[in-house]
Amino acid sequence: MKLGLQLGYWGAQPPANAGELVAAAEESGFDAVFTAEAWGSDAFTPLAWWGRETSRLRLGTSIVQMSGRSPTSIAMHALTLDHLSNGRVILGMGVSGPQVVEGWYGQPFAKPLARTREVVAIIRKVLAREAPVTNDGPHYPLPYAGEGSVGLGKPLKPIVHPLRADLPIWLGAEGPKNVAQTAEIAxxxxxxxxTPKSAGMYQPWLDEGFARPGARRTRADFEIAATCHLEITADDGPAKQAVIDGLKPVIALYMGGMGAKDQNFHKQVFERMGYADLAHQVQELYLAGEKDRATALIPDELVDDMHIVGSVGAVKERVAQWADTGVTTLLLSFRSADELRRVAEILA
Incomplete structure (x- = not known):
């Protein structure tokens, strides 16, 4: 199992030490660095900026929001950065949610699976550069000939010859149908x-995708990049508990406060994990402004399952458990370069 540095997306200001973290990851044998986007910083620019100081790390997005750019625009970003990095790009994409897609990007959210399939197909056509790119699908027609068209759209091939036609495309997916489609096309x-406890829930969904006619990968060469918080504590008692307690507000936010009340995809994942009643209570409290009460409901065992926290021996054991479930890359975030180096040394 490989290690990846997860830089995520920016808060109110750019992070102060991201460059140091990337340099430490390069030196410490990490496989990749990943960036994300929400409705502030974008995912590609930080990879180009900090990635220029690297020569080995793969440069990944986790994730690019597909509604923020046309499929051909996403392909242009990816092929450009792939040339600049000598073939180190991983294009991670996802559908985001209706509040962001329709509220921030001004795009329709309906039929996200069909949209995903079209986006991936168009990007692969751009990267293959075998013919002018066209698409007959209803969501991203190329050339466009709909309302407002002047009728002069022309199928085009990219001017730049892509470095890799098989540039890896990874997808963020949560529900059964989306995960199955991901295993099929990505x-x-x-x-x-x-998590280790929920891993079994996903296996039939993945197997369904791998079994579909024309599936791109098999389980043997398909990558799974799971994100968690890893922190080494002085003991597996009070020190670990303090970290567990500190992680609960984030879980409460995703369970109860992310997305619309009736369409919170993160909450639905917790429901499938067996926490339906808890998720309902947390959402009711969170949306009512009772964030502290919502956070207090998050059980220790859920936090412990979702993250890797404890003494050196406990962390090593837990990392092995994650690897045994099929995770190929563990995406980790760090507060300092020294913390990253220590984790890399312990897990080496």
């Missing part, structure tokens, strides 16, 4: 709440 999967 090179890898970026789950948001993958």
């Amino acid at each position: 090179d890898g999967w970026i789950p948001i709440f993958y």
Whole structure:
């Protein structure tokens, strides 16, 4: 199992030490660095900026929001950065949610699976550069000939010859149908709440995708990049508990406060994991402004399952458990370069 540095997306200001973290990851044998986007910083620019100081790390997005750019625009970003990095790009994409897609990007959210399939197909056509790119699908028609068209659209091939036609495309997916489609059409999967206890829930969905006619990968060469918080503590008692307690507000936010009340995809994952009643209570409290009460409901065992926290021996054991479930890359975030180096040394 490889290690990846997860830089995520920016808060109110750019992070102060991201460059140091990337340099430490390069030196410490990490496989990749990943960036994300929400409705502030974008995912590609930080990879180009900090990635220029690297020569070995793969440069991944986890994730690019597909509604923020046309499929051909996403392909242009990816092929450009792939040339600049000598073939180190991983294009991670996802559908986001209706509040962001329709509220921020001004695009329709309906039929996200069909949209995903079209986006991936168009990007692969661009990267293959075998013929002018066309698409007959209803969501991203190329050339466009709909309302407002002047009728002069022309199928085009990219001017730049892509470095890799098989540039890896990974997808963020949460529900059964989306995960199955990911296993069918993508090179890898970026789950948001993958845990050792929930891993079994995903296996039939993945198997369904791998078994479909024309599936791109098999389980043997399909990558799973799971995100968790890893922290080494002085003991597996009070020190670990303090970290567990500190992680609960984030879980409460995703369970109860992310997305619309009736369409919170993160909450649905927790429901499938067996926490339906808890998720309902947390959402009711969170949306009512009772964030502290919502956070207090998050059980220790859920946090412990979602993250890797404890003494050196306990962390090593837990990392092995994650690897045994099929995770190929563990995406980790760090507060300092020294913390990253220590984790890399311990897990080496």
